[in-house]
Amino acid sequence: MITDPVRDDPPPHPSPGTGPALSDKGLRTGSVGLAASVALGLSSVAPAYSIAVTLGFVTLVAGDFAPAALLLGFVPILLTAFAFRELNREMPDCGTTFVWNTRTFGPFAGWLAGGWVVQCATVIAMTALSQVGSTYLLDFLGLHSLADDSLAVTVTAAVVLALVTAVAYRGIQLAAVVQYLLLGLQLIALAGFGIAAFARDGAAAPSLSWLNPFGFDGTGAFSEAVLLCLYIYWGWDALITVNEETTDKSRIPGQAAVISTLVLLATYLFTAFAAISFAGTGTEGLGLGSADNASDVLATLGSPVVGESFAKVVELAVCVSAISALLTCVVGSSRATLSMSAHGALPKSFARVHPRFRTPTTGTVFFGAAAAATLAALTLLSEDFLGDAILCIGLLIAFYYGVTGLACAWHFRRTLRDSTRNLLLRGVLPVVGGLMMLAAFTRSAYDMFDPDYGYTSLGGVGGVFILGIGTILLGAAAALFARTRYPGFFRDGRRTVTEVTVTDE
Numbered sequence: 001m002i003t004d005p006v007r008d009d010p011p012p013h014p015s016p017g018t019g020p021a022l023s024d025k026g027l028r029t030g031s032v033g034l035a036a037s038v039a040l041g042l043s044s045v046a047p048a049y050s051i052a053v054t055l056g057f058v059t060l061v062a063g064d065f066a067p068a069a070l071l072l073g074f075v076p077i078l079l080t081a082f083a084f085r086e087l088n089r090e091m092p093d094c095g096t097t098f099v100w101n102t103r104t105f106g107p108f109a110g111w112l113a114g115g116w117v118v119q120c121a122t123v124i125a126m127t128a129l130s131q132v133g134s135t136y137l138l139d140f141l142g143l144h145s146l147a148d149d150s151l152a153v154t155v156t157a158a159v160v161l162a163l164v165t166a167v168a169y170r171g172i173q174l175a176a177v178v179q180y181l182l183l184g185l186q187l188i189a190l191a192g193f194g195i196a197a198f199a200r201d202g203a204a205a206p207s208l209s210w211l212n213p214f215g216f217d218g219t220g221a222f223s224e225a226v227l228l229c230l231y232i233y234w235g236w237d238a239l240i241t242v243n244e245e246t247t248d249k250s251r252i253p254g255q256a257a258v259i260s261t262l263v264l265l266a267t268y269l270f271t272a273f274a275a276i277s278f279a280g281t282g283t284e285g286l287g288l289g290s291a292d293n294a295s296d297v298l299a300t301l302g303s304p305v306v307g308e309s310f311a312k313v314v315e316l317a318v319c320v321s322a323i324s325a326l327l328t329c330v331v332g333s334s335r336a337t338l339s340m341s342a343h344g345a346l347p348k349s350f351a352r353v354h355p356r357f358r359t360p361t362t363g364t365v366f367f368g369a370a371a372a373a374t375l376a377a378l379t380l381l382s383e384d385f386l387g388d389a390i391l392c393i394g395l396l397i398a399f400y401y402g403v404t405g406l407a408c409a410w411h412f413r414r415t416l417r418d419s420t421r422n423l424l425l426r427g428v429l430p431v432v433g434g435l436m437m438l439a440a441f442t443r444s445a446y447d448m449f450d451p452d453y454g455y456t457s458l459g460g461v462g463g464v465f466i467l468g469i470g471t472i473l474l475g476a477a478a479a480l481f482a483r484t485r486y487p488g489f490f491r492d493g494r495r496t497v498t499e500v501t502v503t504d505e
Contacts, residue, residue: 027094027335027358032246034256036179041239041260043179044328048186048298048314048321049132050232051271056294062225063281063289064207065215067272072213073229074265076440079433080401081236081261083408085254086426088240090411091497092249095339096240097404099497104407107345107493108479113403115340116475119333121396125235126329126371127378128390130157133322140315154379158372160323165368168330171357182324189317190267193298194274196306204280206273223443227394230440232268234397235325236260238332278305326371334363343497344489345482384455385463391454392468398441399472405434445469 032040059066084096093099097118102110134156138147146152167178197203209215216225236257243253275297279286286293286304293300298318302311338360341350349362378386408430409416416427447453448465456463483490 027244027338027353029245029249032242032252034247034252034259037239037242037246037252037256038260038263039179039183040242040328040331041236041256042263043183043324044235044238044332045233045260045264046129046235046321046325047232047264047267048190048317049129049325050321051190051268052296052298052318053132054228054232055268055272055275056288056297056300058225058228059276059281059288060291060294061228062216064210064276065212066225066276066281066288067210067269068213068215069225069229070232070268070272071211071265073225073227074233074261076401076433076436077230077233077236078258078261079429080405080437081257082425083405083430083433084237084240084257086412086430087404087408088243088254088257089250092243092253093339093497094241094244094335095343095497096237096243096336097400098336098340098345099343100411101403101407102343102493102497104411105403107490108483109403110493110497111340111345111479111482111490112472112475113400115336115345116478117396117400117472119336120471120475121393121400122329122333123367123370123374124389124393124396126161126326126367127375127386128393129322129326129329130161130371130375131386133157133319133326134160136315136319136322140312140319150379150383154376157375161326161368161372164323164327165330165364167327168334168368169354169357169359169361169364171359178327179324182320182327185313186317186321186324187267189314190271192310193302193306193314194270196310197274197278197301200278200305203277206277210273210276223440224447227398227440227444230397230437231394233261233264234393235328236264238328241332241335244335275301329371330364330367333367334360337363337366343493345486345493382456388454388456388463389467391464392448392471395441395444395448395464395468396471398437398444402434402437402441405430405437409434 055066058069062069087100088096091099091103095114097114098110099114100110101114105113131153134153135147137160138144138153138156143152146156198206239256239260240253243249246252275288279288279293279301281287281289283289283291286301288294288297296318298314302314305311306314337346337350338353340346341348341363350360350366352361353359354361375386378389409427412422412426416423445465445468448462448468451457451460451462453462454464458466489496
């Protein structure tokens with residue numbers, strides 16, 4: 001564990017011309033620009049990993065209309081991004097959803113929907129990312145026997161988590177530089193794969209009919225395909241947690257959120273069109289309609305499309321995709337809990353900031369350790385249990401995105417008539433996005449209740465449902481307990497989140 005002294009008094013603000021100022025919470029302001037914000041947002045989604053492990057399953061459900069599912073799944077994401085942008089303009093706090101939902105719906109909703117659910121989803125995602133990144137890393141190094149050994153993968157994942165935690169601990173500027181390199185490799189690999197797939201003899205010409213939203217075989221297939229796509233866009237909002245360290249915290253994070261989601265859409269559609277053009281959606285051979293190819297499309301098509309040598313680059317891209325997302329998860333989560341602590345909703349230790357690196361000390365180390373411990377515990381319990389935990393992330397995503405979309409419209413309700421812009425961007429679009437997310441949540445919960453959904457079940461109820469809904473119910477109980485520990489926040493939270501109550505102690 002990295003240990004460093006923590007100041008007991010608030011850091012002084014530097015005089016003009018001596019460097020970037022420090023925020024009220026002790027973070028270094030002005031250290032992240034638009035490009036770095038976009039890079040952090042894209043990296044947190046892990047685009048190479050996400051499209052590799054999702055496109056096949058979407059194609060199993062949607063066939064040639066997989067690109068349409070990617071496009072439709074993007075709609076509520078974009079509408080949610082507008083909500084995040086507008087809320088950040090009004091309340092640029094690194095606590096993001098915690099602060100926004102507290103201001104709008106009260107401390108209980110803020111602590112549960114904006115804090116607990118977000119952080120639980122992130123920790124579970126970190127277990128999946130560390131496991132996948134470690135497996136790919138061992139395969140890339142030629143250690144195939146170790147890649148098939150759960151103990152070796154878990155140990156490697158713990159080492160990877162320690163390394164990304166150390167990078168996050170050293171500062172946001174170092175993390176941004178690392179993300180530039182890792183993101184660049186991902187985008188180059190996906191672009192190379194796509195260009196090569198289109199150029200191969202026998203590749204079909206892409207068709208705009210693949211974007212037809214009415215081509216699905218029933219509403220069930222439509223809903224399932226779109227729900228699958230929600231997961232591959234999730235994570236871009238992590239960039240907003242560094243809003244207090246950007247050059248213009250009320251404007252840049254919102255711009256970066258919209259830009260990053262649009263770049264993701266373009267990347268995913270390009271890769272999907274290329275893969276379908278080359279392999280088709282049949283159930284034989286390399287066809288994307290084969291269940292044998294669904295778990296990793298890039299691994300299946302890599303060698304046939306780009307050859308053995310470049311296929312290793314694609315494999316490395318998926319590896320670094322997962323690892324770069326891990327890094328952004330640690331960066332974002334530590335700042336979210338810093339805000340919660342600074343506003344009196346968590347122990348004061350989470351508000352500690354390193355005197356030189358200007359990063360949250362306790363929060364950074366905590367999330368790295370929490371992910372490692374969660375992965376070890378779930379692996380020891382059962383690989384199936386770990387699989388169900390990963391599947392329940394979509395439920396948690398839809399829940400907190402939906403609540404935040406509605407929070408945007410309700411918070412700005414008195415200004416919606418001031419202009420057409422306000423009505424659309426602060427009212428109509430966030431409400432539509434929020435309702436779509438909550439509809440996805442409801443449909444997901446219904447599907448997950450089936451004992452055949454996922455890998456485990458208990459008492460005739462699907463394990464994914466138990467873990468997803470159980471996490472939310474456990475969060476409600478935790479919020480009730482937190483009310484007894486932090487009565488000031490739960491009594492005056494709507495007012496106190498407008499000011500910092502704890503600074504670097």
